[in-house]
Amino acid sequence: MDEVFSTDACLAGCSAVCDDQYFHGVFPTFISEQNLDISSLELLLLACCTGLRITVRCDNKADVAVVNTGWCRNPFMNSCLREICYFAALYDFGVGAVHVPGVSNHFADLLSRRDLCSLSAKKTFLQHIQREHWQDVPVPDAMFRFYFTF
Numbered sequence: 042m043d044e045v046f047s048t049d050a051c052l053a054g055c056s057a058v059c060d061d062q063y064f065h066g067v068f069p070t071f072i073s074e075q076n077l078d079i080s081s082l083e084l085l086l087l088a089c090c091t092g093l094r095i096t097v098r099c100d101n102k103a104d105v106a107v108v109n110t111g112w113c114r115n116p117f118m119n120s121c122l123r124e125i126c127y128f129a130a131l132y133d134f135g136v137g138a139v140h141v142p143g144v145s146n147h148f149a150d151l152l153s154r155r156d157l158c159s160l161s162a163k164k165t166f167l168q169h170i171q172r173e174h175w176q177d178v179p180v181p182d183a184m185f186r187f188y189f190t191f
Contacts (some may be wrong), residue, residue, distance in 0.1 A: 043122075044120055045137065046058065046059045046095060046096070046097045046098065047059075047097075047098040047099075047146055047148065047149040048083065048086050048098070048099055048149050049083070049086075049099075049100060049146055049149035049150045049152070049153040050079065050082040050083040050085070050086045051079070051082075051120070051153050052079065052082070052155055053067060053084045053153075054066055054067045054068065054153050055067075055068060055082065055083075055153050056148075056149050056150075056151075056152030056153040057086065057149060057152075058148050058149050058152070061173060061175045061176060062103070062175065062176045062177075062178050063149075063152060063170070063175055063176070063177060064152075064177065064178045064180045065152035065153065065177075065180075066180045068082065068185065069182035069185050071083065071182075071185075071186075072185050075181065077115065077117060078115075079101065080101055080104055080115070080118060081115060081118050081121070083099060083101040083104045084101075084104045084107060084108075084118045084121040084122070085117075085121050085185065086087070086191060094141060095135075095136050095137075096136075096137050096138070097137070097138045097139070098138075098139055098140075098141045098149075098150075099138050099140065099141070099146075100140070100141055100142065100143040100145075100146040100150065101140075102140050104118075105138040105139065105140045107122055108122070108125065108136065108137065108138035109137060109138055110189070112124065119174045120187060124187050132139065145150045145164070148166070148169075151166050152166070159169075
C-alpha cells in the first residue's frame with residue numbers, strides 16, 4: 042500500500058503531512074547558507090521523506106517531473122534525485138510524485154510557512170490538528186544530510 046505525503050517548502054522552512062503525522066521546521070544552517078532555489082529545497086524535502094512505497098503530493102511541477110522522469114539539469118536537484126534513487130534501490134521501494142495545486146496543498150503549505158502566517162491562520166491549523174489528533178514529528182538536522190554521495 043502506498044503512503045501519500047503532502048510536502049511544501051519555502052525559503053524559510055518546510056513541512057510534510059502523512060495521515061495523522063506531520064512535521065515542520067526551518068532548514069538547518071548548512072542548507073540555508075547554500076541559497077538554494079525553491080525547486081531545489083522542495084526536492085531536498087522529497088529526498089528526506091523517502092521510505093516504503095510512497096506517492097508524494099507536491100505543488101512544485103518541476104519537482105514532480107524530476108521525480109517521475111529521473112532526470113534534471115540542476116546539480117543540487119540531481120544530488121537529491123540520486124539520494125532518492127539510492128534509498129529506493131537500497132530498501133526496495135518505489136517513489137512517485139503527483140502535482141497538486143498550491144490551494145489543495147493547504148496544510149503542508151501552511152506548515153512550511155508557519156512562522157510567517159497570521160495568528161488566525163495558525164489558530165485555525167492548531168484547532169484542526171487537535172481535532173484530528175495529528176502528531177508532530179520532530180525533524181533533526183541530520184535528515185537534510187545526504188548519506189550517500191557520488
